[in-house]
Amino acid sequence: QVQLVESGGGLVQPGGSLRLACAASGFTFSGAPMFWVRQAPGKGLEWVSSIYSDGSKTFYSDSVKGRFTISRDNVKNTLYLQMNSLKSEDTAVYYCAKDPRGTTRGQGTQVTVSS
Numbered sequence: 001q002v003q004l005v006e007s008g009g010g011l012v013q014p015g016g017s018l019r020l021a022c023a024a025s026g027f028t029f030s031g032a033p034m035f036w037v038r039q040a041p042g043k044g045l046e047w048v049s050s051i052y053s054d055g056s057k058t059f060y061s062d063s064v065k066g067r068f069t070i071s072r073d074n075v076k077n078t079l080y081l082q083m084n085s086l087k088s089e090d091t092a093v094y095y096c097a098k099d100p101r102g103t104t105r106g107q108g109t110q111v112t113v114s115s
Contacts (some may be wrong), residue, residue: 002104004096009109016086018110019078022079022096028073030054036081037102038111044101048094049081062074063089086113 008020021035036048049070050059058070069082079096091113097105 002098002103004098004106005096006096006106006109009111010068011112011114012014012086012115014019014113016113017082017084018086018111020083020094020096020111022081022106024077024079024096027079027098029072030100034061034070034072034079035097035100035102036070036079037097037100037105038090038094040089040092041107045095046092047100047102050100051079063082086111088113 005023005027006020007020012018031053033053035050037045038048039045048061048064049068051070051093055072060068067085071080093108093110095102095105095108
């Protein structure tokens, strides 16, 4: 049974940073590309970032490129998202997922960027 458990969200001021983590189990994490998606209030799911199974390549949406960094630890079965220079428009529930549409995702962690 696939389990994805996100953590690390919270309230942060504009310009601040947060690091999200996602603990994965129930599948071969080291063999799977992984994704972060988010859902802002009143909007649909939005792809944020992707990473190859071995971590050799990463991809970002234009809205977060240069500010967010995705990474993974295949020994700890954990996916990360380092978020810097946060903006109010980054406010959303963030999910780690096994596909870019977020069909298989965790319960999410709330990120609120506000002064």
